[in-house]
Amino acid sequence: MALGASLDGANLRFSATVVDEWIRCGARHAVISPGSRSTPMALAISARPEITTHVRLDERSAAFFALGMAKFNKEPVIILATSGTAVAELIPAAAEAYYSLVPLIICTADRPPELHGIGAPQTLRQIGPFDHFVKEVFDPGAPRNEASWSWRSLASLVYSRSLGLRPGPVQVNLAFAEPLIDGELEPIAPRADGGAWFSAKVHLGVAEDDEIHRLFDPKKKGIFVVGAESGADLSLYQLAEALGWPVLADPRSGLITNHPNCVRYPDSFLRSGEIASKLIPDTIIRLGESWSSKVLSNFMASSAQNNDALIVSLSNRETFVDETRTNRTGYLLDVLGTIKRAVDILLGEGISKRRHAIGDQWLKLWADVDGISSSIVDEILGWDSGGAGASEGPMSEPGLSRSLMECLSSDDIVLVASSMPIRDLEWFTPKKDGLPRVLSNRGVNGIDGLVSTFLGIASVNRHPDSLSVGLLGDLALLHDFGSLIWHTKSHPKGLLVISDNDGGAIFSFLAQKSDLEASRFESLFGTPHEADIDSLLRGIGISTYHIEDVADLVGVIELARRSNGLSIAIFKSDRESNLSFHQGLQDAVIAALAQH
Ligand SMILES: Cc1ncc(C[n+]2csc(CCOP(=O)(O)OP(=O)(O)O)c2C)c(N)n1
Known part of the structure; x- marks a missing residue:
């Protein structure tokens, strides 16, 4: 059905094709803020039952709302805003998404180039406001039917760029010329098999065995410090057990358990200089994001600076936390696979039996102070x-x-x-x-x-x-x-x-x-x-x-x-x-x- 005066139909055909491709890539949610210039894309999104469309007037809220959904599901959410200051309202959520590695597809509707710089209403320079807060800016220009061969490729590239080793927001600037409603919402044909036009695959490797031996050395006094998005799971405790190392886990890591190696109150007991001096490790393995505890980060930094502790970050995302600039090495690898391989190696070599002399005393030091802290915290709270x-x-x-x-x-x-x-x-x-x-x-x-x-x-x-x-x-x-x-x-x-x-x-x-x-x-x-x-x-x-x-x-x-x-x-x-x-x-x- 024709939705309006037909020109060449490119606005609606382009929008319908891009949305159809995003659905094939996996998109399930979109947040739209009302505005005129974004009409072709708003119609294309809302026409598709596969996508739940959420409408929010305030673009700043809309973008954070999308951020919440994307954080929860760990998948890209589409945001659509009209031109002008509406675009600038999206910056805070884009910044948060960029630095917390959350995938977002930020669509900013725009006037075509011929209407820029002449005082056209609601028009500002839309390439640039996000500056460092988006991974990539796509600016395909006003849709033209002659370029329709590129639309599915563009859409799937946008989607895949929001994911990968460093998920984050991408901007798609959508210049629409009038009439905005110019034909029918008919996507061009997808790939014959119905799948996404393009998808990027990431395969991270497991650390080499000799590297594993160096990192997880049971003769060393080590600790694991685990934060959010670590890529590890509870099998970390098998490794910690084999080594006799404590696991300092924060609530965002999802790895707090009742396991004897789990240490919960470092922010409390490391405030004592005397205790901290007895707990200086040789090796600190960091997984995931940093804690908010300055006490813990100062302890790690001084262990490295004053006692030559080796700090190593393992990550399956292209980012290494190192808030005190004391990391020695960052490994981009399959974190879980490496942990499991290390467990196999250590258990296979009977290491956990041999390490008792160091491991048990070392773990006991941590467990004892944690236990005392726990009983006081329990009592007072x-x-x-x-x-x-x-x-x-x-x-x-x-x-x-x-x-x-x-x-x-x-x-x-x-x-x-x-x-x-x-x-x-x-x-x-x-x-x-x-x-x-x-x-x-x-x-x-x-x-x-x-x-x-x-x-x-x-x-x-x-x-x-x-x-x-x-x-x-x-x-x-x-x-x-x-x-x-x-x-x-x-x-x-x-x-x-x-x-x-x-x-x-x-x-x-x-x-x-x-x-x-x-x-x-x-x-x-x-x-x-x-x-x-x-x-x-x-x-x-x-x-x-x-x-x-x-x-x-x-x-x-x-x-x-x-x-x-x-x-x-x-x-x-x-x-x-x-x-x-x-x-x-x-x-x-x-x-x-x-x-x-
Ligand atoms: C957007 C923004 N503005 C300002 C700050 C600085 N800031 C950090 S905490 C804070 C006060 C927070 O107060 P409240 O939400 O009541 O939490 P409380 O400190 O009482 O726990 C401010 C203004 C910030 N982090 N973010």
Whole structure:
């Protein structure tokens, strides 16, 4: 059916072909923000039932929403925005996606070249705004039927470039000449077998056996430090067991377990210089992204600088974390295959039996201080790891993070904000099996776009037994409050937990807090918001729950599980007591360690 005055039909035929090809590549979700110039692509996307089309007015929210979906599914999501400032609104999410290696296909509708530089409305230079935040910019120019032979190749190349060894955003600038609706949405023919026109395959190798012997030397005192997206799985513990090395795993790694080699509280016990000096390793094997703990990264750096520890990163993505510039080698390889091969080699050689003299003592040193730290953290946060569960009483911010991890299951998912929540979660998540999956926007650590990222995650988390939970500060909520005002009746099922300490608690932990006079600190850093969050939410039809203790949290989680929509729970805290609570907790751990 003709959709409008027919010219040569290239706009719609091009758009229909590109979308058809993306579907053949695997695309399942698109987020569209309204605008006129993007019409051909908006019509092409929304015409296809294989793609779930999400419409979001605010492009900044739209892009973060797409980011959340892409993070959750680890597959590219299409974003479509119109020309002009709409394009610039996509930059924050593109930056986060670029640095956290999340695939996005960012389509920016544009006017054709002849309308640039002459004062045409809503027209700006669209090649360049993303600068370093996209892997590649595709600018095929206004669609021409003579170039239709290239359209499927273009689309599949765009898709595959968003993936690969370094997934990330790509931009496709779509110049459309008028009439925008110029014919029919009829794609040109696909490949005869119906498959994608082009796909890129990546095959990473396993480390050579002699390399494995050098890396995983049971005569050495080694540690594994594991963060998000490590490429490893629980078989790492077989290797750690064979070597007698501890595994320092953060909640985002998905590798915290009850295994004896799992070490959970390095941020607490490495604050003691005396303890840290006894734990200096010969070898540090880093897997995945960095932790937020400065204590841990300083420990690794000083082990390398002062004691010649060898730091090696293993990665199956084209990126190596090295926040203190102390890595000696980075290996781009099949991480899991290498771990499994190392286990075979070490067990085959009976290494695990021979290493006892070093390995057992070395592991015991770590396990002992971790155990002492654990008992103090448990006691102060009111949790009995022995099985009695939570004690009664008011909760702290660390207690909130800890309790959340205790109360959720491995089917659930948590998006954690990059201010205090990620630190509390990293530092106080218990050592136990069956923890939820944890995601965060740690590419560039923005406190922006977190509500939209959460809504994106929740909207694709369709597992009936899974609850999506977001743990955010009050400023992060208010920063992205606009995302909540749309589609309030169709928000996805999920629970947002807001730690409301009336401002940015994280700044209380910095030197600015002690160096500046209180009023200056408050106005520049603490930034109390003076907003009545309950009323704001009520105003858009969302009622809130309040959490004061673990029982409240358990109740709210149960309600959220039964609800089909968005639940928001607020935990009222204050920044001063949060600071002293943290200090008291760390002091208590150090004091307990000193007694042993
Ligand atoms: C987009 C952006 N702007 C500013 C910052 C700097 N910043 C880091 S944390 C923070 C305050 C966060 O406050 P809140 O969300 O309430 O969390 P809390 O610190 O209380 O845990 C700010 C402004 C940032 N990371 N990202």
